[in-house]
Amino acid sequence: MHEDDLKEFVQAGVRADEEPLWFGQPQFSRIWQREYRSRITKLFLLAAVLAVLLNIITVTFFGLSTILNIVLIVAIGSVILRFCWIYYLGRRLVYVLTSKRLVFFLESAKPIEYKSFPLDKLGEPKLARGTDGYDDLALPNIKDGLLGVLDGSRLVTLLQVKSRSETL
Incomplete structure (x- = not known):
């Protein structure tokens, strides 16, 4: 998304009583690496492999099984849908730091609020510098983080300043 389009998108998504301090796309x-290695993706892949193996064994020894064919279609369909979701998430996710919260928006016809965290719940951010210029920011209190952001040190500074001002 272009920078001007992204700015309009963020303005449309934030509440009237908030001011966007920082925004960016991962x-x-x-995103692909994290979601591809996640437990749910591994579970879907395992289910698809097991369904394929069961179908092969059944066809070899007993002939075609309608129920196993349906299971195979569902398992392979779930893997395809999971990969589509990862692609959608990786291309359409926008991180927004406002004066009151950290929000993950999904780009659609209008901004869809995917996750929202109040600033006082974020805790101390931990920055992991990437070799490619993109940083990962872990937020242990919410067990989530921002992946692949440009200029992560600026974001850490903003979060620390906002969390200090929230506690005063």
Whole structure:
């Protein structure tokens, strides 16, 4: 998304009583790596492999099984849908830091609020510098983070300043 379009998108998504302090999109490869290695993706892949093996064994020894064919279609369909979701998430996710919260928006016809965290719940951010210029920011209190952001040190500074001002 172009910078001007992204700015309009963020303005449309934030509440009237908030001011956007920082926004950005994650690097696609970071989202892909995280979601591809997630438990749910591994579970879907395992289910698809098991369904394929069961179908092969059944066809070899007993002939075609309608129920196993349906299971195979569902398992392979779930893997395809999971990969479509990862692609959608990687291309359409926008991180927004406002004066009151950290929001993950999904780009659609209008901004869809995917996740929202109040600033006082974020805790101390931990920055992991990437070799490619993109940084990962872990937020242990919410067990989530921002992946593949450009200029992560600026974001850490903003979060620390906002959390200090919230506690005063």
